[in-house]
Amino acid sequence: MFKQITIIGFGLIGSSIARGIRKHNLAEKIICGDISQEVCNKVAFLKLADAAIADLAIATKGSDLVIICTPAGKMGEVVQKIVPCLKEGAIVTDVGSVKKQVVKQIQPHIPKGVHFVPGHPIAGTEFSGPEHGFAELFEGRWCILTPLDHTELKAVEKMTHFWEALGSNIEIMEAGHHDLVLGITSHLPHLIAYTIVGTANDLEDDIKSEVIKFSASGFRDFTRIAASDPTMWRDVFLNNKEAVLEMLQRFTEDLTDLQKAIRKQDGDYLYQRFKETRDIRKAIVDAGQADPENMKLIKN
């Protein structure tokens, strides 16, 4: 599909893409570009790429596709470094969890004759680093592309085929809309998970040990997503501020209503609210998006 692909930022996502490219034979050559020499050494040791280079410009030379997999906050910097070496006709894409700010950072630097197709594969684990990647990470997952008005259709089609080859389903939407939808489905849940795990972390030591012991009663579900990469998530919140604050506002209002109902012992209100939420779960199950592992035993 491509002659040479450069992957910049070789963490969980970058290394999973590299493994997927190998598995499905999507390029003749894979180049790893990562400013950390330690990561480059690891990549070389694990033979995850044909070359691992700490100089991002050199790593970019001659590639038909450049995939930026660094935290969102670094992408503008990265693109400025690689611009001189971008090949005429090459495609640049990214995997950032926010899109409006990323487009704002990258687009102005893209030279004429190079195509920028912003992307976001909705996949990951709570583990970070090249050693944790795996080729199947994107299988059956959504990948959202948010092309600009003037993005050439051919480049979008090529990226669609690329992600489909890795096993993903493709959805195309506008960057701002992406940020709103992900704000409620992903960013707000992560913020809340980080908060509640932080609240527990601040408890007195004796209660904290019991929280760990009895974590299966609900708390544990939050700890997994609160173990996600802190740098990546810092950048998500800094770069999707508006949508996150808007959704957080709605959440806080709803939480205050429930708090009031508990204080006033308003059982009818609590029952009504708790009953409504079952429908969404049902819709997710009906849409085939519920986890098959969901018979997990939690309660109380």
Add this chain to the structure above:
Amino acid sequence: MFKQITIIGFGLIGSSIARGIRKHNLAEKIICGDISQEVCNKVAFLKLADAAIADLAIATKGSDLVIICTPAGKMGEVVQKIVPCLKEGAIVTDVGSVKKQVVKQIQPHIPKGVHFVPGHPIAGTEFSGPEHGFAELFEGRWCILTPLDHTELKAVEKMTHFWEALGSNIEIMEAGHHDLVLGITSHLPHLIAYTIVGTANDLEDDIKSEVIKFSASGFRDFTRIAASDPTMWRDVFLNNKEAVLEMLQRFTEDLTDLQKAIRKQDGDYLYQRFKETRDIRKAIVDAGQADPENMKLIKN
């Protein structure tokens, strides 16, 4: 272990206990007491008990062990109904997710010569009703007993053996302490999950369908626990008000701090908070309490 056991309230927990008793041969006879004739018919049809009786007093007659498995808010009522039929030397226990209020409701009615051992098996699924129970529900799970100062040791030992026979690990603690620990590990997480799913439920229809589509990016984890039984959870919050409001207060303060940091673009603060929470996850994994199914793929 017992001659005859009565289980009052034959939902997910009650029916799972009945199946466990059968599987491990812990009683000669199991009696189901449930005020819903429909539930009694289902129990009879599924042959989950030797008798299914809508009159709770009659269902209690002659039993050595009476396990109250109704929602917490109904337990005081139940115990008043069955008191005249409690056998001398019988043990009464419950499975309520809150303990202080349940003890307050039940203890005053317990006649001399009858032993009350409050209990809380930390197990369950998001499904309700007798048809969803299974014998293995309590295996490898914690069961907390909160005996009173004057509770006879022999009765506590007998209940310990009973739950151990169903596969549980036993922890003994004071009722108020139980409510505090479960307030943070279970009740607050459920309240927050109900809230965020409710917030999503109130969104405009077109965004709502996308929330369902992309729910795997974090949101989905919350929907499962927000699909738990609304009656049971209403009673939990009405009966553990103080501990829940106390933990909710701390959570809200922490959330406000993060909100401020996002608004002020304080990346260092966000990074620091997000980094701390990884340690708790690690402690849960180290304590063997992390889910083996945890390699679930979520992110962004």
